[in-house]
Amino acid sequence: MSSVLFDRLTEQLQRLPGIGRKTAMRLAFNIVDSRELARDLSEALQQVWQNVGECSICRNITEKDVCDICSNSSRLDSICIVHNPADMRAIEDAGLYRGKYFVLHGFLAPLDGIGPDELGIDKLRKMIDRFEVDEIILALDSTADGEATSSYIARILEKSRVSVTRLARGLPPGASIEFADSLTLSQAFQGRQKV
Amino acid sequence: MSSVLFDRLTEQLQRLPGIGRKTAMRLAFNIVDSRELARDLSEALQQVWQNVGECSICRNITEKDVCDICSNSSRLDSICIVHNPADMRAIEDAGLYRGKYFVLHGFLAPLDGIGPDELGIDKLRKMIDRFEVDEIILALDSTADGEATSSYIARILEKSRVSVTRLARGLPPGASIEFADSLTLSQAFQGRQKV
Numbered sequence: 001m002s003s004v005l006f007d008r009l010t011e012q013l014q015r016l017p018g019i020g021r022k023t024a025m026r027l028a029f030n031i032v033d034s035r036e037l038a039r040d041l042s043e044a045l046q047q048v049w050q051n052v053g054e055c056s057i058c059r060n061i062t063e064k065d066v067c068d069i070c071s072n073s074s075r076l077d078s079i080c081i082v083h084n085p086a087d088m089r090a091i092e093d094a095g096l097y098r099g100k101y102f103v104l105h106g107f108l109a110p111l112d113g114i115g116p117d118e119l120g121i122d123k124l125r126k127m128i129d130r131f132e133v134d135e136i137i138l139a140l141d142s143t144a145d146g147e148a149t150s151s152y153i154a155r156i157l158e159k160s161r162v163s164v165t166r167l168a169r170g171l172p173p174g175a176s177i178e179f180a181d182s183l184t185l186s187q188a189f190q191g192r193q194k195v
Numbered sequence: 196m197s198s199v200l201f202d203r204l205t206e207q208l209q210r211l212p213g214i215g216r217k218t219a220m221r222l223a224f225n226i227v228d229s230r231e232l233a234r235d236l237s238e239a240l241q242q243v244w245q246n247v248g249e250c251s252i253c254r255n256i257t258e259k260d261v262c263d264i265c266s267n268s269s270r271l272d273s274i275c276i277v278h279n280p281a282d283m284r285a286i287e288d289a290g291l292y293r294g295k296y297f298v299l300h301g302f303l304a305p306l307d308g309i310g311p312d313e314l315g316i317d318k319l320r321k322m323i324d325r326f327e328v329d330e331i332i333l334a335l336d337s338t339a340d341g342e343a344t345s346s347y348i349a350r351i352l353e354k355s356r357v358s359v360t361r362l363a364r365g366l367p368p369g370a371s372i373e374f375a376d377s378l379t380l381s382q383a384f385q386g387r388q389k390v
Contacts, residue, residue: 003247003256003257003258004258005239005242005243005246005247005258006243006247006256008239008242009239009240009242009243011239012232012235012236012239013236015232015235015236016222016225016226016232016236017221017222017225018218018221019222023213025281025284026212026213026281027211027212027214028243029279029280029281029284030211030212031211031240031243032243032247032256032280033256033279033280033300035243035244035247037207037210037211038240038241038243038244039240039241039244040207040210041207041208041210041211041240042237042238042240042241042244043237044200044203044204044206044207045204045226045233045234045236045237045240046233046234046237046241047200047203047204048200048201048204048223048226048227048230048233049230049233049234049237051200052198052200052201052227052230061198061201061227061228062198063198063199063200084224084228085224085227085228086220086221086224089220089224105228
């Protein structure tokens with residue numbers, strides 16, 4: 001088995017997250033064995049590459065200029081700030097939030113050249129004005145990068161009239177105190193609520 | 196997040212082996228976030244779909260009419276029969292076999308409509324004549340389907356002048372007797388060799 005095109009496909013598949021050399025080869029062998037799958041997948045990718053872009057308002061991924069959520073007037077005028085479209089999908093699937101979103105497509109990382117421009121902070125300001133938003137919800141990972149980005153956005157919106165909140169931190173449902181790490185416990189204590 | 200093209204890509208990715216809905220979505224989000232990856236992968240797939248076919252002699256996958264192994268005159272005139280190109284690659288990578296191959300692209304499964312025609316038995320006969328082969332090595336999985344296919348091929352070649360062998364069965368290297376199943380032990384006993 002020696003085919004330049006096969007090897008090239010394997011290389012490209014390895015660029016996908018969580019796909020190593022062995023898995024890429026297994027996928028490639030399957031694709032090569034079914035030319036119909038190769039064609040369909042190639043076409044689906046081409047469609048995405050040529051037509052899917054960012055919503056001009058909220059940076060959500062969409063085929064349109066303005067995404068369905070931004071153009072849905074029944075959505076509340078709050079903005080939930082998320083890291084990427086996958087996080088947005090998780091929140092949408094939970095079905096608990098009925099406002100709008102803003103997608104950062106990254107976390108602040110000045111050393112890697114990811115600053116306010118890359119996160120679209122200007123677009124965020126424009127969106128706040130456009131929809132006369134009254135609440136910004138920071139729904140970013142509770143990791144170091146996520147926290148730093150949350151703090152940064154909270155600081156730059158400090159002087160605006162919008163109220164900025166972030167998701168609660170504490171014990172996840174089903175967690176046992178015995179096995180919770182000290183940071184989780186510390187946040188759960190700090191955020192304790194009246195019963 | 197609602198994009199028809201995104202959903203279509205997710206569906207296509209789910210056709211790959213071992214890729215469920217969650218993984219397909221994770222891959223699709225990554226692809227959508229990097230248009231360059233979508234383009235490169237689409238092109239690699241298109242190249243495979245349009246150019247990669249089967250070797251006209253041995254049914255190995257190749258961009259040419261006759262694959263590199265069939266056209267390599269230093270290869271010995273024996274034929275190792277394999278299930279698919281992945282198995283062939285595994286044997287090639289082991290570097291122990293210097294003959295030619297024949298790829299079945301399946302196991303015999305009359306109920307699923309996979310008979311001698313689908314396995315290319317006619318091509319196999321032609322290949323045996325063409326190269327004046329003296330040995331056929333059956334290197335198929337030691338599963339029920341693999342064994343049935345091995346037996347079938349052995350039977351139809353019974354009357355030809357080629358000698359038909361199959362890979363040894365027994366304990367794999369590193370196996371402990373204590374944990375070997377009874378079928379493995381039975382095959383290891385049957386195939387015992389003088390030391």
